[in-house]
Amino acid sequence: MRYRKLSVRYAMVTPAGLAWPFGEMWQVDRLRLLAPAWWRPDADAYETASTFEIVVDLAGVDDDDVEVQLFDDVLVVEGQRRFPAGPGTARYHAAGIRQGPFRLDLPLPVAVDHDRVDARYERGVLRITIPKRQAA
Numbered sequence: 001m002r003y004r005k006l007s008v009r010y011a012m013v014t015p016a017g018l019a020w021p022f023g024e025m026w027q028v029d030r031l032r033l034l035a036p037a038w039w040r041p042d043a044d045a046y047e048t049a050s051t052f053e054i055v056v057d058l059a060g061v062d063d064d065d066v067e068v069q070l071f072d073d074v075l076v077v078e079g080q081r082r083f084p085a086g087p088g089t090a091r092y093h094a095a096g097i098r099q100g101p102f103r104l105d106l107p108l109p110v111a112v113d114h115d116r117v118d119a120r121y122e123r124g125v126l127r128i129t130i131p132k133r134q135a136a
Contacts, residue, residue: 037100038078038100038101038102038103039098039100039101040102040103041057041102041104042056042057043056043057043106045106047109051129051131052109052110052112052129052132053127053128054075054106054126054127054128054130055125055126055128056125056128057125058081058102058124058125058126060124061079061080061081061124062082065080066126070112070114070117072108073107073108074105075108076105077102077103077126078101079101080100080102081099081100081102082099083097108130110133112130113130113131116130117129117130117131
């Protein structure tokens, strides 16, 4: 698992010169699918008197395939879940386990201490403890 602290506020960046995505999409012959290529893992986030706690369900994900980024106002957890492909002759009867890239953006409702973050990954569960910043 990789952890990075970033001293900027989180923002979505789009390439310059990109046309508005809804420009001509409602024309029948030009309908486009506007969906992210990633899935969002289940997570719990709660606040105690001194910390902000996050628990993320990442069953089947290797810890080397997870990256945690802490911005001033958002925690971002992203990575990839990879399962081996079934035999070439296999026919799926159910396919409910999400695979591929994932991303979770959690806004931080309180000021936090970026230098004392504790992240543990055990048995498919990522637990992140972020202490609150003490008032001066």
